[in-house]
Each structure stands twice: as C-alpha cells, then as structure tokens.
Amino acid sequence: MTGAAYVEEQHAPAPSSSPPSGWHRLLAPGWLRVPWMMLLFFGIGIGITCLVRWLEGWDPIWDGQVITTVSLVTVPIGFLAGIGGFDYWVRYAIGSPTRPEDHSGHGARSWRDYFRINTDHKVIGIQYLVTTIFFFVVGGLLAMFMRAELAQPGMQYVDNQAFNSLFSVHAALMIFLFVIPAFAGIGNYVIPLMIGAPDMAFPRLNALSYWLLPVAGFMMLASFLAPGGAFAAGWTGYATLASTHQPIGAVFFNMSVQWAGASSIMTALNFLVTIITMRAPGMTFWRMPLLVWANFTTSLLVVIATPFIAGSQFFVMFDHVMHTHFFDFSAGGYPLGYQHIFWFYSHPAVYIMMLPGFGIASEVISVMARKPIFGYRLMALSLLAILVLGFSVWAHHMFVAGMAPWLRVPMMVTSLIIAVPTGIKVFSWLATLWEGRIHLETPMLFALGFISMFVIGGLSGIYLAAVPIDIHVSDTYFVVAHIHYVLFGGSLFTIFAGIYFWFPKMTGRMYDERLGKLHFWLTFIGFNLTFFPMHYLGIQGMPRRVADYVPRFADLNLFISIASFGLGASTLVFLYNMVKSWRFGPVAEANPWHSLTLEWQVSSPPPVFNFDELPQVVGNPYEYGVPGARHAVFNGDRAPELEEVR
Amino acid sequence: MRRGSIVQLVAIGVLCGAGATAVALLVPWLPDPASKQADRIDFVFWFVTAISIAIFALVAAVIIYSLIKFRARPDEDADGPPIHGNTGLEIAWTAVPAVLVTAIAIVSAVVLGQNSRVASASRARPLDPLVVDVISQQFAWSFKYPDYGDAVSATLRLPVHTPVKLEITSLDVIHSFWVPEFSQKQDAVPGSINPLVINPTRTGHFPVICTELCGLGHALMRSTAIVTSKDAFLAWANGQKQKLAGPPSVSGKAVFTANACSSCHTFTPAGATAKIGPDLDKLAAEAKRAGQPLDSFIRESIVNPSAYVEPGFPNGIMPTTFATLPKPQLDALVAYLASGGKQ
Numbered sequence: 002m003t004g005a006a007y008v009e010e011q012h013a014p015a016p017s018s019s020p021p022s023g024w025h026r027l028l029a030p031g032w033l034r035v036p037w038m039m040l041l042f043f044g045i046g047i048g049i050t051c052l053v054r055w056l057e058g059w060d061p062i063w064d065g066q067v068i069t070t071v072s073l074v075t076v077p078i079g080f081l082a083g084i085g086g087f088d089y090w091v092r093y094a095i096g097s098p099t100r101p102e103d104h105s106g107h108g109a110r111s112w113r114d115y116f117r118i119n120t121d122h123k124v125i126g127i128q129y130l131v132t133t134i135f136f137f138v139v140g141g142l143l144a145m146f147m148r149a150e151l152a153q154p155g156m157q158y159v160d161n162q163a164f165n166s167l168f169s170v171h172a173a174l175m176i177f178l179f180v181i182p183a184f185a186g187i188g189n190y191v192i193p194l195m196i197g198a199p200d201m202a203f204p205r206l207n208a209l210s211y212w213l214l215p216v217a218g219f220m221m222l223a224s225f226l227a228p229g230g231a232f233a234a235g236w237t238g239y240a241t242l243a244s245t246h247q248p249i250g251a252v253f254f255n256m257s258v259q260w261a262g263a264s265s266i267m268t269a270l271n272f273l274v275t276i277i278t279m280r281a282p283g284m285t286f287w288r289m290p291l292l293v294w295a296n297f298t299t300s301l302l303v304v305i306a307t308p309f310i311a312g313s314q315f316f317v318m319f320d321h322v323m324h325t326h327f328f329d330f331s332a333g334g335y336p337l338g339y340q341h342i343f344w345f346y347s348h349p350a351v352y353i354m355m356l357p358g359f360g361i362a363s364e365v366i367s368v369m370a371r372k373p374i375f376g377y378r379l380m381a382l383s384l385l386a387i388l389v390l391g392f393s394v395w396a397h398h399m400f401v402a403g404m405a406p407w408l409r410v411p412m413m414v415t416s417l418i419i420a421v422p423t424g425i426k427v428f429s430w431l432a433t434l435w436e437g438r439i440h441l442e443t444p445m446l447f448a449l450g451f452i453s454m455f456v457i458g459g460l461s462g463i464y465l466a467a468v469p470i471d472i473h474v475s476d477t478y479f480v481v482a483h484i485h486y487v488l489f490g491g492s493l494f495t496i497f498a499g500i501y502f503w504f505p506k507m508t509g510r511m512y513d514e515r516l517g518k519l520h521f522w523l524t525f526i527g528f529n530l531t532f533f534p535m536h537y538l539g540i541q542g543m544p545r546r547v548a549d550y551v552p553r554f555a556d557l558n559l560f561i562s563i564a565s566f567g568l569g570a571s572t573l574v575f576l577y578n579m580v581k582s583w584r585f586g587p588v589a590e591a592n593p594w595h596s597l598t599l600e601w602q603v604s605s606p607p608p609v610f611n612f613d614e615l616p617q618v619v620g621n622p623y624e625y626g627v628p629g630a631r632h633a634v635f636n637g638d639r640a641p642e643l644e645e646v647r
Numbered sequence: 648m649r650r651g652s653i654v655q656l657v658a659i660g661v662l663c664g665a666g667a668t669a670v671a672l673l674v675p676w677l678p679d680p681a682s683k684q685a686d687r688i689d690f691v692f693w694f695v696t697a698i699s700i701a702i703f704a705l706v707a708a709v710i711i712y713s714l715i716k717f718r719a720r721p722d723e724d725a726d727g728p729p730i731h732g733n734t735g736l737e738i739a740w741t742a743v744p745a746v747l748v749t750a751i752a753i754v755s756a757v758v759l760g761q762n763s764r765v766a767s768a769s770r771a772r773p774l775d776p777l778v779v780d781v782i783s784q785q786f787a788w789s790f791k792y793p794d795y796g797d798a799v800s801a802t803l804r805l806p807v808h809t810p811v812k813l814e815i816t817s818l819d820v821i822h823s824f825w826v827p828e829f830s831q832k833q834d835a836v837p838g839s840i841n842p843l844v845i846n847p848t849r850t851g852h853f854p855v856i857c858t859e860l861c862g863l864g865h866a867l868m869r870s871t872a873i874v875t876s877k878d879a880f881l882a883w884a885n886g887q888k889q890k891l892a893g894p895p896s897v898s899g900k901a902v903f904t905a906n907a908c909s910s911c912h913t914f915t916p917a918g919a920t921a922k923i924g925p926d927l928d929k930l931a932a933e934a935k936r937a938g939q940p941l942d943s944f945i946r947e948s949i950v951n952p953s954a955y956v957e958p959g960f961p962n963g964i965m966p967t968t969f970a971t972l973p974k975p976q977l978d979a980l981v982a983y984l985a986s987g988g989k990q
Contacts, residue, residue: 161863161923162961229961235860241837242820246785246862248961330838336821337836371719372727376737401823402834403841406763410756417748421741428740431709437727438719449710456706460699463748467695467755469688469762473830476823476858540676542827544858547866551854595724626726 030085030118042079046071066249069227070322073256077216085118086209107204108609118212120204122193123607125211127507129186130500132211133179134579136218138572140174143167145569152562154552164548165233166250170221172236173254176354177261178218180492184357185268187499188296190507192272194600195290197281197618197633199610202274206267213264217257224253235546237347240328240339244320255318262307265353269303272296281599281633283618288632290598290622291380295360298384302349302356302391310346313339337404344395352391354488356384358495359426362448365498366430368596369445370437373623375429383422390419400471409468416466423459427452442594443517447498450525454490458483461536476546479539485532497524497575504582505589509606512586516578520571527568534561597632598622656712663711664704671696678827681853681874683846684762685830691751691758698747762831765812765844776810776844779803783815783822783835785966786864786923787907788855798887799905803872806880807850813843818968823859826872834859847874863964864911864923899983899990902976906969916988924965925957927984933957945981 021029028034050071054062081087085106093099108114108121115128147167150158159167189207193200201207224231229248232238243251276297280289289297316327317339326332328339367374374380396404396412430452439445461483464470474480497520504512534557539545543554550558592601599616600607614635624630680686717727765776780791781803792798805811815824817835824843825832828851833843857868875883900917903909909919914927925933934944937955947954949972952965972980982990 161866165860165863165865233863239821239860242860242862246820246964330836336838370717370727371725373729373731375730376732379732379737379741401832402821403836403839409759410752413755414752417752418745420748421745424744425737425741427706429737431706431713432730432733432736434710434713434717436730437713437717438723438725439713439717440719441714449714453707453710456703460703463699463751464692464695467691467751469691469755469758470695472762472832473685473688473692473827475832476825537674537676541678542825542854542856544825544856546860549866624729626729630729 030083030088032084032116034085035080035083038083039076039079042075042082043072046075066252066322069249070252070256070318073220073252077213077220077260080216081209081212084212086212088118089205106208118208120200120208121609122189122201122204122207123507123611125207126186126188126190128211129182129189129214130507132214132218133183133186134576136174136178137183138576139222140171140179141569141572143171143174145566147171148562148565150548151550152559154550154555154558156549159548161548162230162233162248165235165546166225166231168546169233169235169238169254170224170231173221173257174218175488176236176350177258178214178221180354180488180496181265181350182214182261183496184296184299184354184492185265187361187496187503188272188292188299188357189268191503191600192293192296193275193279194506194603194607194611195293195598196276196279196284197599197612197616198275198279199612201271202279203271207271210264210267210271213260213267217261217264220253220257220260224250224257227253237343238314238317239343240317240320240334240336241330244317244328244339247321251321252318255314255321258314259311262311265303266307269300269307272300273304276300281616281618283633285618287378287381288618288621290360291363291374291377291384292357292360294381294384295356295358295363298388299353299356302353302388305392306346306349306353308346309342310350313342313346316342337399337402340399340402341395341404344398345392348395348398349391351487352387354492356387358451358492359384361495361499361502362430362451364596364598365444365448365502366433367623367625368594369440369442369448370434371440371625372433372437373621373625373627375432375435376425377621377623379425380429383425386422387419390415390422394419397466397471400468401475413466413468417463420459420463420466427456427459442501443512443514443521444498444502446518446521447494447501450521451491451494451498454486454494454528458486458490461486474539476544477539478535478543478545481545482532482535482539485528485535489528489532494524497521500579502594503600504579505593506600506605506607508583508586509589510582510586511589511593512582513578516574516581520574520578523571523574524568527564527571530564531561531568597624597630599633602633602635652712652716656708659711660704660708663707664700667700667703671700678830680830681826681828681847681849681851682830683848684844685828686848687758687762688830691755694754695751698751763842763844765810765842776812777806778812778814779805781813781815781824781835782818783824783857783861783868784818784907784968785820785862785964786857786868786910788824788857788868788870789905789907792884792887795884796888796891798884798891800887801904801907802870803855804880804883805845805847805872805874806877807847807874809847809877811845811847813845815841815843819966820861821859822857822861822868825856825858826853827856828853829872832858850874850876863961864921867910867921867923897975897979899979899981900988902972902980903983906972906980911964914984914988925960928987930984941985942981945984946977949977949980 026033047068050068051062054064089099106118106120109119109124115124119125150164227248227250230250232247232251232254234243234247234251238254276293319325320327320329326334328334328336330336363374363380393415394412396408397416400409465474465483501512501517538554538557543550589605591603591605594601602616603612616633616635618633620630620632622632624632677689677692680689778793780793782789782791790800790803813824815833815835816839817837819837822835823832824835829845831843831845833841835841851874853872855870855872857865861868903917909917909921911921911923912925912927913920913922930945931941934941937944950970952967953962956962
C-alpha cells in the first residue's frame with residue numbers, strides 16, 4: 002500500500018454536504034469567488050477614496066497614489082473573503098447556522114486541498130513550507146541577478162533603480178516571506194504533534210494567517226510592476242530616503258510588511274495558546290522538547306516586537322503618501338526616530354529568525370547523536386535569557402547613526418552579554434555530541450554545518466558589537482558577510498535540517514539520502530566561498546548596497562559571483578530531491594530516526610486528528626541510553642476529540 | 648576521558664587554531680592605517696581576533712574529534728551514555744565567555760572614549776583642532792572651512808599630525824562619511840550636526856565613501872581626502888580665503904563644480920560623464936520637448952525639478968536643495984549651461 006492511498010483512506014472525513022453546482026459555485030468559497038471578490042473590494046476602495054476626497058473638496062478627486070495605497074488594504078481583504086477566510090465568522094455574525102465541529106475543511110484528500118482554506122495544522126504546515134520555498138527560490142534568483150551585475154565594476158545589466166530594487170526585494174522576501182514563515186511552517190506541522198494535541202488552538206485563525214502570506218509575497222513582487230519601479234530603499238527602508246525619494250512601489254513594501262506581520266502575530270498567538278493550554282496529560286513545561294520551548298519564546302518575541310515594525314512602516318507610508326512629518330526634519334520630524342522604532346522590532350527579529358533553528362538543531366543533534374541533550378534546563382533558560390536581552394540591544398545597529406553618544410556603551414555591553422546564553426547553547430550541543438553514537442544523515446550534516454557556520458557568524462557579531470570596530474565596518478560588506486553567516490549558515494541550514502528530518506513524517510516517504518548529502522556539501526562549500534571573502538571586501542573599503550565599485554575589488558567580486566552561482570545551483574539538487582522523493586520515494590516508517598518525541602509515535606503521515614489514542618507523557622523527551630525510558634505511553638484511552646467527530 | 652584522547656583533542660585544536668591564525672596573519676585584512684584612531688581600532692580588532700581564534704579552535708576541535716571518534720557504525724543500534732549534564736562544566740562555559748566579553752567591552756569602551764576626544768589643549772595654535780563642516784547631499788560631498796573664510800572644497804584637504812573635528816550634516820537624506828584608512832565613520836543626518844574626530848598620521852590621497860544608501864547615485868557618491876603637510880595645507884587654505892576676499896566673480900563652471908552637478912549629469916564642457924540624470928549636452932532638445940524657452944527651462948529644472956521630468960528618468964531623483972542657491976550663482980549656472988559651457 003502506498004502512502005498516498007493511505008492518505009485518501011484514512012486522513013480526512015468525508016465532506017458533509019454535496020458540492021455546489023452551476024452558478025452557485027461562484028458563491029462558494031474558493032478560487033471562482035476570488036476574482037470577483039477582489040474586483041468588488043477594489044471598487045469599494047476606489048469608491049471610499051473618491052467619496053472622501055469629494056466630500057472634503059480636495060483636488061484632484063482621482064489620485065492614483067492614494068487609490069493604490071487604499072487598494073493594497075482592500076484588495077487583499079477581497080482575496081481572503083473570496084478564498085473563504087472569513088466565512089465561518091461572517092456566518093456566525095449574521096446569525097446563520099454554524100457548526101463548530103464542522104471538519105469538512107480539515108485534512109487533505111487530494112493535492113487540490115492544499116490550494117484551499119484548510120484548518121488542519123499538518124496541511125497548513127505543508128502549505129507554509131511550499132509557499133516559503135517558492136519565495137526562497139524567487140529571492141535567490143534576485144540575488145543571482147545582483148551577483149551578475151556585481152561580477153564586474155561599472156554598470157552592465159541593470160540600472161541603479163533596478164539594482165537597488167533587487168537587493169531591497171531580495172532581503173525583504175528572504176526575511177519576511179522565507180525565514181520567519183518557514184519556521185512558522187515547521188512549527189505548525191510539528192508543535193501540536195510534539196505536545197500531544199489534535200491541532201492548533203485556533204484552526205480557522207491558523208488558516209487565515211497562512212493565506213496572508215501569498216498576499217504579502219505577491220504584493221512585494223508586484224512592486225516591480227508599479228510605475229517607477231519597485232521600492233529601492235533597502236529592506237531597512239530608512240527615513241527620509243524611504244519617505245521622500247521613492248516611487249509608488251515603496252508603498253507595496255510598506256503594506257506587504259503589514260500583511261506578513263499580521264500573519265506572524267496571529268500564528269504566534271496561536272502557538273502560545275496551543276502550547277500553554279493543549280499539552281497532553283503529563284507534558285509539563287520541563288518535559289517539553291526544546292523545539293517547543295524555542296517556538297514558545299519566539300512567539301513571545303513576535304507578539305511583543307512585531308507591532309513596532311508595523312508602526313514604523315505606517316509612519317513612513319503616511320509621510321510618503323499623506324505628507325505627514327513623522328520623520329521630515331524640515332517640519333520638526335525626527336529621522337532617527339524611524340531607526341529606533343524599526344530596530345526595536347528588527348533586532349528581536351534576528352532571534353525570531355534564529356531561536357526556532359536552535360530548537361530544530363537540538364532535536365536533530367540529540368536524536369542523531371543518540372544522547373540526551375546536555376544541560377536541558379540551561380538550554381531552555383538560555384532561550385528565555387536571549388528573549389529578554391534581545392530587547393535591550395537594538396541600538397547596536399545605530400552606533401554610527403548619530404544617536405545620543407552615551408547610549409553606545411550600554412548597548413555594546415548588552416550586545417556582548419547576549420553571546421553568553423548563545424555560547425551556552427553551542428557548548429551544550431558540543432557536549433551532546435561527546436561520546437555519542439553519531440549518525441551522519443543529511444539532517445545531522447546540516448545541524449553540524451549550522452553549528453560551525455553559526456559560530457563564525459557569532460564571532461563576527463562580536464566584532465560588530467565592539468563599538469570601535471563597528472564604526473569601521475558598519476554598512477560595509479563585512480555586515481553582508483555577517484548576516485549571511487547568521488541567517489544563511491544559521492537559520493537556513495536549520496530549516497534544511499528540519500525539512501529533511503521531518504520529511505518522512507510529513508510526506509510518508511523517505512527522501513534520497515545521496516542527493517541530500519550532495520545538496521549539503523554543495524551548499525556548505527558554495528556558501529563559504531561566496532560569503533567568507535566578503536569580510537575582506539568590507540574591511541578593505543567596499544560599502545554595501547552599491548551596483549558599482551572601484552576596480553581594485555574586481556577580481557574578488559568576480560570570484561564571489563561565480564561561487565554564488567554554484568551556491569544557487571545547489572538549490573536545484575534540493576528541489577529535485579523534494580519533488581522526486583515526495584512522488585516516488587520509498588514509503589517511510591513511522592519512526593525512521595528512532596526518536597522518543599511524540600510526533601514519531603504515530604503513523605507517517607499522522608492520522609487526521611494526530612492521535613487515535615491519548616498519549617500520557619511520563620518522562621523527559623531525550624532519554625536516549627537510559628534503559629527502558631519512555632517519553633510517553635499510550636494506554637488505550639481514546640482521544641476525546643475523535644469521539645465527537647465519529 | 649583518557650589521557651591519550653585529551654592529547655589528540657588538544658592537537659586538533661592547535662591545528663585548527665594555527666590554520667585560523669594563518670588566515671588572520673597572511674591575509675592583509677586591514678587597510679594601511681592613516682590616523683591615530685585607526686591605530687587604536689586596529690588594536691581592538693586584533694584583541695577580538697585573538698579571542699575569536701581561541702573559541703573557533705575549541706569548537707572546531709570538538710566537532711572534528713567527535714566526528715572521528717564517535718561516529719556510529721552503519722546499522723549500529725546502540726545509544727550513547729545517558730549524560731544529562733555537568734554543573735561544573737556548565738558554570739565554566741557561562742563564566743568564561745562572560746569574562747571574555749567583559750574584557751572586550753572594557754577595551755572597546757576605552758578606545759571609543761579616546762577616539763571621540765578632541766585634543767584641544769593649546770588654543771593658541773591655529774590648527775588645534777581644525778574644524779571642517781562636512782555637508783552632504785544627493786550625491787556629493789562638500790567641505791567648508793569656517794576658520795578660512797568659509798572656503799568650500801569638493802575634496803577634503805587636511806594637514807597631517809593635526810587634530811581635526813568634522814561637523815557632519817546632510818541637506819536631504821541620510822548619508823554616511825567614511826574613509827577606510829582613517830577607520831572613522833559617521834552618518835550625516837538632515838537637521839543635526841554630528842561630530843567626528845580624526846588625527847591624520849600620514850600624507851596621501853584616501854577615498855571618501857558614502858556608506859548609507861542614499862538613492863540612485865549612492866554608489867558614485869565618492870570624494871577624496873587629501874592629507875598634506877601643514878605648510879602645504881596652510882598655503883592652500885589661505886589661498887582659498889584670499890580668493891573669497893577678492894571681488895566676487897561668479898563663474899558658472901565654479902558653481903557647477905561646487906554643487907557636484909557632475910556626480911549625476913553628463914556635460915562635456917565640464918568633463919562630466921555621469922548618467923543618473925539627463926544629459927546636459929542635449930539641453931536644447933529637452934527644452935523643446937518641455938515646450939519652454941531654453942533659459943527658463945534650465946532655471947525651472949534647477950529650482951523646481953518636478954515641474955518637468957525628462958522621459959526615462961524617475962521623478963524625485965534631482966535634489967530640490969538647489970532652489971536655495973543665491974541668485975548670482977543661479978544666474979551664472981543657467982548662463983553657463985544655456986551657452987553650452989561658453990559663458
């Protein structure tokens with residue numbers, strides 16, 4: 002029996018009512034309702050704008066810039082309404098009959114169900130991952146264009162506007178549409194299973210927060226089609242450049258960040274409530290796997306910090322479109338205010354992009370070294386320490402910005418102290434390896450690659466935290482090298498580790514181990530050849546975000562460009578492996594890695610409500626080598642949710 | 648843990664450390680320093696590098712040793728020993744990094760204090776410190792010498808072995824002043840004046856680079872810092888001062904140069920070849936497209952650049968700051984451009 006057939010038989014309840022036919026299909030939630038709903042809301046946006054301008058007596062009544070801005074709010078609402086994101090709540094609000102336990106939109110019967118509103122956290126997790134990998138590929142292609150232009154000094158393929166758009170959209174896609182939501186996708190799939198829950202706490206909210214992602218991503222890309230070009234002020238979008246000297250494409254960036262941020266916040270709330278209220282009996286906080294701890298702290302970071310970037314982007318957009326003066330110095334605004342608000346989110350965002358990776362590394366290393374995590378409690382506590390310290394370091398991005406000089410030394414001290422909890426984690430992973438029985442499968446290769454690359458990125462972070470060195474290398478290629486060692490060598494390697502590790506659980510099939518190893522080595526080598534020389538370029542005097550540079554850096558830039566094309570090509574191996582293995586790979590066992598945590602104690606892929614029997618957690622999650630140790634037992638109690646369904 | 652394995656681990660660590668040290672020493676990482684501040688920053692750099700090499704060697708040694716010694720055989724089913732932790736070890740790897748980062752913080756704070764301090768001991772000497780106003784705009788630098796009758800230069804001229812205090816500001820968006828050989832950097836923020844201290848230690852030409860993305864011409868926003876002997880500097884500065892004291896002769900070419908029009912425009916008589924803005928050799932054709940007489944078209948394009956935008960160029964890249972040019976300078980510039988460089 003193949004895995005796919007198994008899915009069809011067991012993994013979704015039958016739809017409760019017959020599907021609509023004829024023109025009724027236009028009214029049913031789905032892709033037929035999307036186009037006219039988007040048009041309708043586009044019209045509503047135009048109508049409101051023109052009505053207000055007419056009532057106020059403003060001239061002209063038809064202002065393209067304002068209409069575009071308003072449409073970026075209303076059209077996505079139309080899309081979400083069309084796809085069915087609000088159906089249940091609208092029906093409830095207008096008093097129509099609703100069925101709280103309607104599971105017709107739960108679980109996947111065929112590939113088509115992945116393109117619909119679905120409330121199953123496992124389907125949503127896969128939707129997240131496939132969508133984010135799509136944007137990862139697009140963002141990577143933008144980087145390839147950039148490296149092609151940078152292969153030689155002078156201008157070859159693109160003009161300045163296009164080049165500035167390339168690096169701006171590359172960074173924005175990779176951060177807001179890849180790393181952050183990819184971790185949300187892995188968490189979505191794994192966290193409920195790990196804590197013994199049948200689903201997330203708010204499945205309909207979960208579906209809505211997923212469908213905000215394509216909205217944000219395509220809005221970001223659509224800015225290339227806007228007159229005047231895409232936004233070109235860098236992903237940091239500093240005022241006053243972003244608020245005064247940008248084409249209308251900048252508004253697409255401002256609003257895209259809002260939609261992606263809303264998605265993040267909703268998911269984070271969902272994780273928090275799920276982890277706090279839906280743990281299986283016996284799953285105390287100190288028995289939670291470290292990935293659950295990591296998502297818990299990450300979600301706290303998201304909920305506290307994300308509103309700040311929302312604020313900063315709204316203010317810039319108001320300055321740009323409505324001619325307010327938040328950051329306009331000539332009218333009493335404060336340009337540095339933008340940077341303070343922006344980094345108050347965007348530094349914690351670095352940990353939003355790293356802590357889930359720490360969690361994944363802990364899972365993979367413990368299982369594949371066949372040893373308990375060394376110092377489990379200190380590992381969890383250091384996550385909390387990073388959470389708290391993460392909010393006290395934002396101004397280290399502003400050492401040369403001209404802020405209050407006294408702020409520099411305190412921010413340097415907190416930035417350096419954050420190396421201590423991070424060091425605890427690295428040393429604990431190393432101690433976990435010590436005397437283990439190390440199995441070097443692909444996830445473990447990526448986890449070990451992560452540790453070694455993240456150590457280099459962490460050490461270059463020490464250079465940047467030390468104010469005098471930062472003054473020299475700030476805003477140069479040294480910073481480009483540093484963030485790629487942290488976000489590519491760090492976050493992306495753990496995302497790959499996680500995808501390979503849980504691939505058999507998610508798809509019911511095994512990936513190709515040889516291709517996986519090939520992917521790792523190509524990525525590892527290509528990554529170092531691409532990014533390590535950038536340290537040198539930066540220290541020597543090459544600023545970041547330039548399309549043109551002085552001829553003495555030409556040879557090294559050509560070398561970096563060639564290496565980066567190799568790095569880009571390594572992704573093809575990954576994509577081929579995923580597609581081929583998902584379709585044709587050998588059927589996976591329930592627990593191929595012999596792991597103790599709960600997600601591996603159910604079938605691959607898991608039943609539609611995860612646990613046919615309620616798990617009883619009786620011990621710690623990493624008791625490898627302890628004779629007879631169990632993390633959880635199944636003593637035959639049927640899961641209560643399932644009884645209601647049947 | 649047996650003694651033999653400790654020796655092996657240490658040997659791997661020494662090898663990794665030696666490799667990292669070779670990379671650190673054999674590659675000429677740092678630009679040749681040209682200021683006292685750069686010398687101090689280089690010290691911090693090597694201080695942090697020494698600590699980093701030690702940490703890198705430790706981590707690399709443990710990973711490599713583990714991969715060699717603790718690999719599972721294929722099909723091995725056994726687990727490792729159930730070691731849950733070791734309080735002594737965990738205290739050690741919390742305390743030791745804490746001590747190291749404290750040391751880095753102290754060294755950095757001391758150097759930062761020294762590098763921000765202006766030596767202002769002897770007010771009597773004329774060059775102590777030399778104050779230069781650094782004015783940035785899209786996409787050009789200009790340097791004003793208040794001690795020398797507000798002389799303005801497109802290059803930064805400094806005397807060697809003299810404390811210099813730069814007072815950096817911007818007229819439009821945020822820029823950033825950086826000279827790699829001086830190792831000093833400071834953002835130029837519109838509406839505020841940010842100080843930066845430099846003590847040049849050797850003569851030469853060094854690049855001035857804008858490091859904060861400031862718009863389409865960002866990559867080309869460069870200038871040169873020329874450090875000369877004190878005598879040569881004084882001769883140049885006093886010459887500039889006298890030129891200003893003489894009868895005001897406004898040359899259109901001087902206005903063109905001083906406002907760095909050449910950083911964005913092509914204009915053959917001035918030797919300008921940039922392509923960010925419209926080609927000023929073709930002004931007559933452009934005025935025709937705009938449907939205006941040449942003189943008033945040029946004037947309007949300088950004072951109110953959004954009134955007519957040449958097709959193929961985005962609106963808003965021409966700074967609006969030139970609207971504040973004094974009328975004699977503006978007239979001279981318009982005449983210079985309208986005459987194709989003859990006036």
